[in-house]
Amino acid sequence: MTDLSAQFPLGEEEVRQSVQTIMVVDDNPANLGVVGEHLEEHDYNVTVALDGHEALKRAEFVVPDLILLDVMMPGIDGFETCRRLKANPATADIPVIFMTALTDVSDKVSAFQAGGVDYISKPFQTEELLARVKTHLALRDAQLRLARKNLRLQEAVLARHEAEEGLQKSALAYRRLFETAHDGILLVDGQSGQVIDANPAIIAMLGQPRDSLLGQRLGDLVAFAQIPAAHSSVEDILRCQRVKYDDWVMQDASGAGVDVEVIGLLYEAQDQPMIQYNIRNITERKQAEARVRYLALHDALTGLPNRSLLADRLERSIAHARRQKGQVAVMMLDLDHFKHVNDSLGHHVGDILLQTVADRLRACLRECDTAARLGGDEFVLLLGDVLSANDIDTVAGKVLRELKRPFPIEQHQLHIGGSIGVSLFPHDGEDANNLLRAADTAMYEAKSHGRGVHRMFTAAMNEATMRRQQLADDIHQAVARQEFSLYYQPQVALDDYRITGVEALLRWNHPQQGVVLPGLFVPLLEELGLIVELGEWALEQACRQNKAWQDAGLPPIRVSVNLSAQQFYRGDIVASVRRALDLSGMDPQWLELELTEGLTLNDTETTIEIMQALKAMGVQLSLDDFGTGWSSLSYLRRFPLDRIKIDRSFMAEVATQPHAAAVVQGIFSLAESLGLECTAEGVEDDRQLAFLRAQSCHEVQGYLFSRPLPAEAIGRMIPQALPPVENKAA
Structure with missing residues (x-):
């Protein structure tokens, strides 16, 4: 009999206890250092590659458990690297998470088409990176364990065939495998379609005595009665010899639905057609897949929709408002004094504060509205079917009042507040990007007016933003032209x-605008990395x-x-x-x-x-x-x-x-x-x-x-x- 288990030399317990290896591929050494440091702090073994060619060679040699792959690299990019990894049998099963600053939906689709299982947007949050890595490693581990179980089942099936050919002695060996299989097994007569045997695993799953199963057709069993494919499965298997059903939801003994994967195999015993149904509980795998999908669209810390899901819902709201000639409001919210909390009390308290803020925001909105977190202490509220400015004032006032209330966290009574900028479809923009940009501009205007208020976007704000952008463009030349003194x-x-002393103070003499105040250009220097x-x-x-x-x-x-x-x-x-x-x-x-x-x-x-x-x-x-x-x-x-x-x-x-x-x-x-x-x-x-x-x-x-x-x-x-x-x- 073929030793299929040789493909997986480690036992399940050994796999769980061994150190997991993650390969990080990025042409920026600084990024490799930062990501590697965070991963090693969480006891992962980290190996790195600076480009796609090096990654392909090293992955085949090291065979890591997970690959974090940058998209934009010299030579072959991340997408091509991933495709070649998937084409190589030695590396095809390694999950790949893309690390990318690209935000276009087509780029994300390309990532999944290339074989990636997930992506992380740059700049990324450390908590998000670790959460996604942990989730996919857990999924990878689950897949390996399922593969080992599948191998054991295949060995059982092969043993059964050999047992039948070896008459009495071989039959005893097969029966032992049949009885101890982790997956449920039903044996069905190919001519009558009636169950002739059931192993202990399927008896436990169905919650029925073995005798009550014998003589029944599969579609007549309560567990499978509501599954249309179960009624025609005998004919399908007789015709195709092997059929796999991925999406059956059967009822267990309590009546609850259980996700199962079913494989029907046709073989002959004493010149009679026999069908074996291998029934595997894949609820854990389904939950892991659902979790991955959830993390791709939600903020890991607060559970709120992330930027991707917000963009989708905003586009849908815009399309609906365009058809109904209605209005949509986008409210950009930034917390005031949040940095002081993080710096003085630590990220643990800061994280709890963000989660509490998220709960209060949900309570301020209708079911049809959306609260999303973009990152850091920045949130977005999406209001559909806005009738008038009064609706916006009401929601904004309610949110600001909630944020002014003390936040009792551990032994602290925290006071923060917030500033809100508002844009309105169709007045301030025809698409999601323009509406978000306008709301962001209005939010900065609210901060400049003492915080704790909300401001509607106006054309004048846009002009101020353009002036600030012009200063940002000019400041690069100012450094090169030595315009500072x-x-x-x-x-x-x-x-x-x-x-007794003097304080040195920086001044910028702009060639067109004259002296620019430090309060304007110093934040720009910091933002642009020129400080x-x-x-x-x-x-x-x-x-x-x-x-x-x-x-x-x-x-x-x-x-x-x-x-x-x-x-x-x-x-x-x-x-x-x-x-x-x-x-x-x-x-x-x-x-x-x-x-x-x-x-x-x-x-x-x-x-x-x-x-x-x-x-x-x-x-x-x-x-x-x-x-x-x-x-x-x-x-x-x-x-x-x-x-x-x-x-x-x-x-x-x-x-x-x-x-x-x-x-x-x-x-x-x-x-x-x-x-x-x-x-x-x-x-x-x-x-x-x-x-x-x-x-x-x-x-x-x-x-x-x-x-x-x-x-x-x-x-x-x-x-x-x-x-x-x-x-x-x-």
Whole structure:
């Protein structure tokens, strides 16, 4: 008898306990590193390939359990690579998940046509990647286990044939296999169509005694009575000799439906036609397939429809509204202050918060409406059959009220809120992409108007978006054309009004629009990934300028340079600072690096390691905008800081609002107790100055003393006292 089990040398328990291997194929080494790191953290064995040719060779050698395959690669792309994998018997059964930034439906169809089982859109969420990998590995494991069971069944069938040919001795061996088979087996007389034998597995599945089955036709059994194909299966098998039925739903002993796969085989025994029905319970496999389909269309964390399902429902709503001459509303929702929750309390709490938000959004909508999650803290609400603006105002108001209610999560009472942008079909767009884009534009307008509100899309917003896009296009050329410069704002000691330091501030002189405010171009630099490059330039320029002042014989002062989060974490900031000091020749003690609260709370252990390396070089570190974020005494005690800077938002009300004055007094006391220097920013009038003197503040910065100025003007001011000037802020 053929040893079919040799195709699967490992036992089921051994397969489950062995380390699963995942191959990651991507021409970007950075992507390979990120994906590989996440997978190895979850105890997967990871092997990589940089292109399709390498993947084909390595897959045949390694035979991984799963392949994560990039679509856009040099040489042969992901689709062709997948097709060749499926054409090779050695790799044909390995499941392939595409990793792609393509969003067109035809590209997704091509992925499945090439043989892929799933796809992950770039940029992807780590939770989604791991969930999909886990699901497909589980499905792969289930398929292997089912294949082994099938092999055992085939061995049983072969044994039965050999047993009949070997008369009494062989018949005994076959009977043993028949009785112990995991799949249900019914033997039917080919001439009468009546059941002549049933194994224990099928008796357990049907919940009927063996004697009650004998002599019955298959279609007359309660379990198969409602299946049309069961009534004609004997004739089908007699004609074709082997028939496979994939989609039978039989009734078990309790009356519940059970998905089964049925194979009918024709053979002869003592010159009489016999039919064997192998009946396998595939409910587990069906559930796994349904889960894969569900994950392809839903957000893994919240269970809400994802971008793909939203696009489908939006197009359907548009088509219906077009036929009925109705309206469809798209509401883009972004949570306010969600990043603070994630940074301060961790992703675990952030995930629970997102799930709770999803539940509240569902409760705000009708059955015919859709709430979807696009990713991060961004949601979309789709409202069909909108009659008037009042409908939109009602839903938006209800959603915003729900988001303002506290979120009790674990031991915390969280307060977030949201901002909503709304677009309307057909007024603001004729298709899904334009409606989503318009709603997104309106959402940013809502955020710029104080958050916690909703705004309808207007043509004026689109013009603002176009201007912002133009700035984004121009900023690439601005970096290349060196249109950026540094201004410096003095930091003044209150005991003698001498300049003790300056803060370096970035300025952009646009050739057509003139001076562009930092609040507009700095977010663009971060969004476009240019902030690291420009930040390194600013650091080197500030150090060179400070050394030039010292070489000119001016009293040495410190220069403060702001660091962005991208510059701090994504660039090698330690190497950048060392290079700036080496190129300028400036003593490290005259350089101060300003960090924001949001930056320093991002990754505590990594932050401390970087800060300690910077302190070892001899530079000073300050915490900028203190009091505006989620400040923590435990963090301050751990960070090797030299100075905290009081945010200007407190100084604006310090002389008129008791609560602001109390906060500033508390910050001074905190700084003194921790041995930190303290600088007050945004000092603009004499009342603020008098308050700071009463608090024994040593250093201030603001328009009362000087606006940010070019380096030449600062050089003339350094040697002299810089007393406050009346109406300087005006």
